[in-house]
Amino acid sequence: MIELSLDGQLLRVAQGTTVAAALYLGGDGNSRTSVSGQRRAPFCGMGVCQECRVSIDGQRRLACQTLCRSGMQVETQP
């Protein structure tokens, strides 16, 4: 198992889990809020739509193309 932090909460996931999956496993699955205030979640699942962008260790990254690593700090955009 891997331990990471999602919005300040500790979360344990299996090796090989994407950050997109972690959003569902540890939260409501949402990644960001759109320019007009809508909540959004991963949509295309394959690195195209950019809906899943979150902050990972301070860098903007695509949750669907990033694997969870231990000690990772993931912050969604409220």
Place this chain on the structure above:
Amino acid sequence: MTRDFDLLIIGAGPAGMAAALAAAPSGARIAIIDDNPAPGGQIWRDGVQAQLPAAAQRYRAALAAASNVQLFAATRVVAIAGPQQLLLEDDNSAWNVRYSTLILCTGARELLLPFPGWTLPGVTGAGGLQALVKGGVPLTGERLVIAGSGPLLLASAASARKAGAQIQRIAEQASLAALSAFTLQLARWPGKLLQATQLLDSHYRSDSFVVAALGSEKLEAVRLSQSGKIIEIPCERLACGFGLIANTQLGQALGCRVADQAIAVDDWQACSRTDHYAAGECTGFGGSELALVEGAIAGHAAVGEQHQARALWPQRARWQAFARQLNRRFALNPQLKQLAEADTLVCRCEDVPYSALAERSSWVDAKLHSRCGMGPCQGRICGAACEYLFDWQTPTPRVPLTPTRIDSLLQLAEAQVHG
């Protein structure tokens, strides 16, 4: 940093892997890059909840064993840094790669069309949901409606069911007549017929398409048109995709000719630009078997093995015929152009509604008058949707080709100064 390779392959799906393996015995120095954490592309995507078929495992093992092939995973193309030179970015750094020959194996993405409620959490692409599930997204106990078009709907349903979803409906927009004609033809490709039988599902309906996703904060139900009747199905998830479209952006940026919304190639899989080849679904939708044989042809041709490449032409012709059947039978019903309402967002990045686009004359006009296509997806979703909805021409890709870190862009500036 700059690395040099004889052959650079972009995309490690079936086409890219087949290309690398065909070219490897020549001894050429080969690099294959892919933006996903593992090779496999769409159909052979790896992950915690993925079960890789034997063929995928064979290709991966062969690739790992080829000492002159280097795989760079989680690496994307950011920009063209010079003649036969690209700027790449991985998790830690940006670097330049120089090549003598390039093979584009950038695959395809789903056509995702706007309809009321499509931005609600709970709504994903059809192949999109499959990809998310392979990466570990749990679906246990969730009610799922799948809608759109193409065989991918059934493949997505099978993955979702394994992950615990309760399939409520699979709505295929194609008509019963088209589906029957397709099924009759399938006997020509026995492997495909078998696959279709294995994927068959009692929730499958023809002549059916999504009308709206309902819910306030998240998805609560889906409204469908089913053989002309409107029905509503409560569910937690909707997976909706309208077939596949070729990823042509990098090819376009490199100056390779695009025709019929795909990278144009000749019999050798060569592009209009010398020393540039393309194979697999970036040259048109056709399934993994076609991608594999096209990849192998491109790999052989790229290292001057015309004889081996030519030997594969008959096999390619056989799968091209299958691709023609697919494209013909799953052609989209023009009614789908009317799904979006005035306030339906078409551009999900900049939240631009349909009403702001409907009166515009072209993609450029739309961009000038709204922020459509100006967000981080760079028009990959809304540009393709507008192409279908309004018959506008594909937006020309801009640099960087993908959202990029500042340090990578500085490296690009440096490369251009120093040549």
